[in-house]
Amino acid sequence: MPKSSAGELAREQEYVAALYARLDVLRVRTRGQLDEVLAQGASGTHQNRSERDSFAGMYAQRLARLWAVESGLCFGRLDHADESRLYIGRIGLSDDDQHRLLIDWRAPVAQPFYRATPAAPMGVTRRRHLYTRGRAVTGIDDDLLDLDRLADADRATLNGEAALLAALGERRTGRMRDIVATIQGEQDRIIRGDLNGVLVVQGGPGTGKTVVALHRAAYLLYTYRERLERRGVLILGPNPTFTRYIDQVLPSLGETDVLLSTVGELFPGLSARRRETPEAAATKGAIRMADVVAAAVRDRQRMPRKPVEIRLDKFTLTLDRQTLDAARSKAVRSRRPHNQARAVFVRHLLTALTRQAARHLGRGVLDEDDFADLREDLRTEEPVRVALNRLWPYLTPQQLLIGLLTSRERMTKAGLSAAEAAALLREPPRPGEDWWSEADVPLLDEAAELLGDIDEGVLRAARRAEEEREERIAYAREVLELTGLADVMDAERFAERQQADEVYLTTAERAARDRTWAFGHVIVDEAQELSEMAWRTVMRRCPSRSMTIVGDIAQTGSAAGAASWGRVLDPYVRGRWREEGLTVNYRTPAELMEVAARVLDLVGPDLKAPESVRETGRRPWALRVDDLGEIGPVIRDEIVEGGRLVVIVPAPEPSSPSGETVTDAVARAVTAAVPDAAVGPGPATLDAPVAVLTVADAKGLEFDSVVVVEPGRILRESPRGPSDLYVALTRATSRLGVIHTGSLPDVLSGLADRGH
Numbered sequence: 001m002p003k004s005s006a007g008e009l010a011r012e013q014e015y016v017a018a019l020y021a022r023l024d025v026l027r028v029r030t031r032g033q034l035d036e037v038l039a040q041g042a043s044g045t046h047q048n049r050s051e052r053d054s055f056a057g058m059y060a061q062r063l064a065r066l067w068a069v070e071s072g073l074c075f076g077r078l079d080h081a082d083e084s085r086l087y088i089g090r091i092g093l094s095d096d097d098q099h100r101l102l103i104d105w106r107a108p109v110a111q112p113f114y115r116a117t118p119a120a121p122m123g124v125t126r127r128r129h130l131y132t133r134g135r136a137v138t139g140i141d142d143d144l145l146d147l148d149r150l151a152d153a154d155r156a157t158l159n160g161e162a163a164l165l166a167a168l169g170e171r172r173t174g175r176m177r178d179i180v181a182t183i184q185g186e187q188d189r190i191i192r193g194d195l196n197g198v199l200v201v202q203g204g205p206g207t208g209k210t211v212v213a214l215h216r217a218a219y220l221l222y223t224y225r226e227r228l229e230r231r232g233v234l235i236l237g238p239n240p241t242f243t244r245y246i247d248q249v250l251p252s253l254g255e256t257d258v259l260l261s262t263v264g265e266l267f268p269g270l271s272a273r274r275r276e277t278p279e280a281a282a283t284k285g286a287i288r289m290a291d292v293v294a295a296a297v298r299d300r301q302r303m304p305r306k307p308v309e310i311r312l313d314k315f316t317l318t319l320d321r322q323t324l325d326a327a328r329s330k331a332v333r334s335r336r337p338h339n340q341a342r343a344v345f346v347r348h349l350l351t352a353l354t355r356q357a358a359r360h361l362g363r364g365v366l367d368e369d370d371f372a373d374l375r376e377d378l379r380t381e382e383p384v385r386v387a388l389n390r391l392w393p394y395l396t397p398q399q400l401l402i403g404l405l406t407s408r409e410r411m412t413k414a415g416l417s418a419a420e421a422a423a424l425l426r427e428p429p430r431p432g433e434d435w436w437s438e439a440d441v442p443l444l445d446e447a448a449e450l451l452g453d454i455d456e457g458v459l460r461a462a463r464r465a466e467e468e469r470e471e472r473i474a475y476a477r478e479v480l481e482l483t484g485l486a487d488v489m490d491a492e493r494f495a496e497r498q499q500a501d502e503v504y505l506t507t508a509e510r511a512a513r514d515r516t517w518a519f520g521h522v523i524v525d526e527a528q529e530l531s532e533m534a535w536r537t538v539m540r541r542c543p544s545r546s547m548t549i550v551g552d553i554a555q556t557g558s559a560a561g562a563a564s565w566g567r568v569l570d571p572y573v574r575g576r577w578r579e580e581g582l583t584v585n586y587r588t589p590a591e592l593m594e595v596a597a598r599v600l601d602l603v604g605p606d607l608k609a610p611e612s613v614r615e616t617g618r619r620p621w622a623l624r625v626d627d628l629g630e631i632g633p634v635i636r637d638e639i640v641e642g643g644r645l646v647v648i649v650p651a652p653e654p655s656s657p658s659g660e661t662v663t664d665a666v667a668r669a670v671t672a673a674v675p676d677a678a679v680g681p682g683p684a685t686l687d688a689p690v691a692v693l694t695v696a697d698a699k700g701l702e703f704d705s706v707v708v709v710e711p712g713r714i715l716r717e718s719p720r721g722p723s724d725l726y727v728a729l730t731r732a733t734s735r736l737g738v739i740h741t742g743s744l745p746d747v748l749s750g751l752a753d754r755g756h
């Protein structure tokens with residue numbers, strides 16, 4: 001902790017205590033306003049009730065925000081050449097006379113806190129970082145920017161990048177923290193970049209892409225609140241573990257209404273958990289699957305060559321080829337999605353059938369009413385319904401895809417090669433099976449677009465009514481918990497009182513349930529991993545193309561992932577996207593980056609590794625073992641007291657005649673030595689002292705220590721092997737080791753020998 005004079009500390013303590021006192025007053029006041037609104041009950045007109053609900057929602061959200069900023073409320077101070085002074089914090093606070101007590105870090109006047117340098121001081125003479133624990137000020141760091149004006153005493157306390165280095169040296173907790181106190185200039189420019197258009201942030205590992213993207217979301221919500229609150233912000237990450245890893249950051253910045261998701265979770269009501277082989281994922285991710293899905297839909301509208309006979313009790317009706325073709329072309333020409341075009345198709349055929357039936361009944365010409373009656377009778381006849389359904393079935397996206405992926409014939413008919421069809425072929429789902437994979441979601445989304453809803457009205461109304469009741473209860477429970485009213489009113493009763501037609505849901509909650517929601521801004525992290533089909537899904541969620549796309553082409557691991565940003569984006573915004581770069585690595589120490597940089601040369605000789613800001617003096621090591629079953633004690637020794645360690649293994653593939661994979665062997669050895677180790681991704685991954693993960697599961701995460709097992713296999717096992725190894729080697733903030741059974745790949749020959 002930096003040295004600070006006792007007098008200065010006491011003065012800052014006094015100011016910070018006043019800020020917390022003000023925060024307390026606002027919490028009590030907002031809680032009072034919320035209670036008042038809730039106490040009004042369900043009486044009044046519909047309009048009164050829905051106004052009351054939106055007030056309740058607004059106060060509840062405001063209260064949540066006021067509670068979220070408790071830790072590190074104020075972290076900085078700016079002194080200006082004109083002697084004025086601003087305190088910078090997580091939110092803005094004013095007293096009752098509207099005097100500004102604390103400036104929100106996102107406000108324009110706070111910008112010099114992140115951008116001012118001695119060369120361009122922006123009117124600032126001193127930037128002060130305040131360290132706090134709870135409500136106590138524990139230290140001060142000053143950057144003195146206007147060196148001419150400094151008193152000698154001040155010169156002596158010049159403290160440069162101390163705040164940043166202090167933040168970077170801290171142990172990892174398993175959750176990402178915000179960096180609001182130490183955002184760097186190149187990062188700040190990206191965070192405050194214009195809302196409109198597509199901004200690509202390309203940067204190497206550890207350059208802060210994720211954390212910058214999250215702060216950008218908070219900044220945009222603050223600056224364009226009105227526009228974004230209505231349409232919402234979507235942040236897409238690579239997997240649910242990553243979502244958990246980052247989910248504290250925005251609430252700690254006072255923003256709770258953002259939807260964090262993965263591509264696999266974008267289809268409401270479906271969980272895509274099955275793992276796909278890289279080959280199948282690559283095939284499903286390729287853009288031409290859009291044509292395959294369209295062909296699969298058309299295949300379900302294909303007419304039989306032979307006439308269709310419909311046997312009724314008294315006579316048999318026949319649909320000949322000509323009638324069927326006419327009905328089909330009418331339906332196709334309507335340009336409606338399949339399920340809605342079905343109505344056109346059915347209408348045409350029913351008319352034809354009714355005419356035929358009239359002839360059979362010897363009633364050549366019918367008046368309008370009789371015709372309509374007969375037609376209605378036919379419509380409800382089981383054999384007619386079955387025949388029409390077979391010709392042009394109602395289809396859900398799931399039905400279409402299951403029908404396609406379980407039939408070699410359908411797949412080849414839709415345009416896949418025999419080899420591709422063989423790679424994708426599946427058994428139909430068994431009850432309770434995780435049948436869908438993340439690569440299926442863009443196909444389902446594509447299908448949903450082409451199929452349209454099934455019978456818009458009736459089906460949805462029934463489902464909605466039930467969902468809305470559940471929503472009301474869930475929301476009521478939340479409000480009651482937040483307001484501490486839980487012990488005086490139960491959620492169901494509260495929900496009954498909320499019987500307005502429009503239930504108050506936050507924007508993110510409403511968006512999560514609606515496949516067709518158009519977001520105001522979409523942020524895509526680890527964007528290099530998205531397939532071409534996934535981009536179609538994402539772009540559909542953002543018709544305004546206001547997006548921040550964050551990633552590193554050198555880290556692409558997915559076989560369906562991106563090779564260049566232009567190829568990904570040009571089909572949607574033809575050259576109208578801008579790129580910013582991040583160049584400094586805040587995570588990985590220089591000693592580790594030196595090793596990783598050699599692997600980066602294998603990815604592409606022109607790629608440049610980011611510069612590390614820190615050194616640790618510790619060299620990464622390599623250890624050769626005969627049997628992976630022995631590595632438990634080595635792993636245990638590598639755990640940093642109170643920190644997190646990850647053991648990165650190659651993707652599962654049988655490695656011995658017994659069929660045991662490297663992961664199995666490592667998992668057995670590690671859990672024997674560290675019983676609370678977590679194996680594979682799951683809720684425990686981030687909290688366990690040791691996690692065993694593949695590269696794909698460790699992507700985007702960081703740990704104090706990293707041990708990479710069998711780097712040679714990681715290099716060899718996929719065409720993206722060098723990228724995978726590069727990702728694995730750059731996950732550590734402090735220590736790195738490599739364990740191998742065979743010979744060490746040449747590219748790692750510089751590692752120190754650990755010995756036993």
Ligand SMILES: Nc1ncnc2c1ncn2[C@@H]1O[C@H](COP(=O)(O)OP(=O)(O)OP(=O)(O)O)[C@@H](O)[C@H]1O
Nearest residue numbers: 179182183184205206207208209210211586587700
């Ligand atoms: N200005 C900063 N102040 C303090 N910590 C920072 C700053 N910038 C980045 N960091 C820290 O550096 C680490 C790496 O950041 P982040 O995970 O966002 O990098 P990334 O570019 O997304 O990495 P990768 O591509 O490897 O996933 C995090 O611990 C983050 O908190």
